[in-house]
Amino acid sequence: MQERQQSKRKLLFLIVFIHLLPQCLGRPQSKNGRYRQTFEEVKREIAGYKDIAKAIIDLAVYGKAQNRSYERLALFVDTIGPRLSGSKNLDTAIKYMHNALKENGLENVHLEPVKIPHWERGEESAMMVEPRCHNLAILGLGNSIATPPEGITAEILVVTSFDELHARAPEAKGKIVVYNEPYISYGETVQYRSQGAVEAAKAGAVASLIRSIASFSINSPHTGWQYYRSDVPRIPTACISVEDAEMMARMSSKGMKIVVNLKMEAKTYPDASSFNTVGEIVGSKYPEQVVLVSGHLDSWDVGQGAMDDGGGAFISWEALSLIKNLGLRPKRTLRLVLWTGEEQGGVGANQYYQLHKVNISNFDIVMESDEGTFMPTGLAFTGSDKARSIMREVMQLLQPINVTAVYENGGGTDVDYWVQDGVPGASLLDDITKYFWFHHSNGDTMTVQDPNQMNLCAAVWTVVSYVIADMEEMLPR
Structure with missing residues (x-):
């Protein structure tokens, strides 16, 4: 009996010792039972990917895969064209990519159904009829209502800000409000596009025309989504070119009466059925854990959607293609998602999040490229300080392309949606000096894209996604 008790005590001591050993060594145990590495160990692990990173860069930038993402994108946008939410073009694009990912040999290629908005602009025009006749270049804003068939003919009121509109609200009644807001940055100035109709309607305006949210213009209107409020009357709204907005502002400042006739056939249909398009390289060791790389397939109905967001979608596909070409299989699953309904506020992505958030603890990092694929300058990252330190080490692997x-x-x-719940998030950062020259306009065509810059973007995207997916431990939250 005494020997049996001594054996039990020895066994208990051994269990306690094994449990405490990692802490004694400064290596706390993670929730899933694996040991959390020290930062120095993580640095050494990442440095060990130097040769793989170089192989990825060589293949993407100089090797057989050179220009592949560019050529794939050109064929796609030239064949299909713009891909507005709810359109037949978007349906065609999704079927095209579903087949392409299968032919590329990706795993678990499938479509996940979602509902997305369906709005069509129809015929539209704006004519200045006083003090002279002048055809205004316009693009109706997404979700806008139509004008009556004969259009709306009214005097305009030019303002430079919401504050000025509020101060001159009595003058706005029965008029078309024209916003000639100065471009500061997209994030700050876009409020005029998204909220301009509501603010004008509050003051009694019958329509609103918004100076395009663009840092440069060649008489090019730039469209985008706008929002109504249930407690405010809905009025038609469109964007106009920077040049026309400034012209009317100059004329108005000289006391001229300006009258415009606006015609829009815009129509909103019931939500349409669509899909997020998914393909994977399944992880070799932790397949339930996910590194997500993504871009969106939908675009506006002008131009070709090559820059926004064809480039981002296709370098995300290219990341998995390059990894397959090199015969690599990371420890955790690399999941490509090509979103639908992004331009209406991430509608498809929200439904994906609602479906998959039950497994949020298994999402290692979520990556999206949606601000062009021009000359890359680095990686934008949101996450804990520890995770940021790890990302800095990963990015050092891209020294060969600086x-x-x-x-x-x-x-x-x-x-x-994931980042707000604590999942680390990353986006490609590139030189967007010219991005808002073409954004949401007829200028968003394949001509904007540069194959060499896309090669570099693909190399960055691939190195980062592969290394994070293959490291022994997930990024700390």
Whole structure:
């Protein structure tokens, strides 16, 4: 009996010792039972990917895969064209990509059904009829209502801000409000596009025309989504070119009476059926854990949607293609998601999040490229300080192409649902000097894209996603 008790005590001591050993060594145990590495160990692990990172860069930038993402994108946008939410073009694009991912040999290629808005602009025009006849270049804003068939003919009121509109509200009644707001940044100035109709309607305006949210213009209107409020009358709204907005502002400042006739056939239909498109490389060791790379397939109905967001979608596909080409299989699953309904506020992505958030603890990082694929400058990242330190080490692997910086505010419309719940988020950061020249306009065509820059973007996207997916431990939250 005494020997049996001594054996039990020895066994108990051994169990306690094994449990405490990692803490004694400074290596706390993670929830899933694996040991949390020290930062120095993580640094050494990441440094060990130097040769793989170089192989990825060589293949993407100089090797057989050179220009592949560009050529794939050109064929896609030239064949299908713009892909507005709810349109036949978007349906065609999704079927095209579903087949392409299968032919590329990705695993678990499938479509996940969602409902997305269906709005069509129809015929539209705006004519200045006083003090002279002048055809205004316009693009109706998404979700706008139509005018009566004969249009709306009214005097305009030009304002530069919401504050000025509120101060001159008595003058706005029965008029078309024209916003000639100065471009500061997209994030700050876009409020005039999204809320301009509501604010004008509050003051009794019959329509609103918004100076395009663009940093440069060649008489090019830029469209985008706008929002109504249930407690405010809905009025038609469209964007006009920077040049026309400034012209009317100059004329108005000289006391001229300006009258415009606006015609819009815009119509909103019931929500349409659509799909998020998914393909994977299944993880070899922790397949339930996910590194998500993404871009959105839908676009506006002007241009080709090559820049927004064809480039981002296709370098995300390219990341998995490059990894397959090199015969690599990371420890955790690399999941490509091509979103639908992004331009209406991440509608498809929100439904994906609602479906998959039950497994949120298994999402290692969510990555989205949706601000162009111009010359890459680094990675924008949102996450804990420890995770940021790890990302800095990962980015050092991109020294051969001199893209090593880590910036703030990673994420994007489609992945922010996850980031707000604590999942690390990353977005490609590139030189967007010219991005808002073409954004949401007829200028968003394949001509904007540069194959060499896309190669570099693909290399960055692939190195980051592969290394994070293959490291022994998930990013700390």
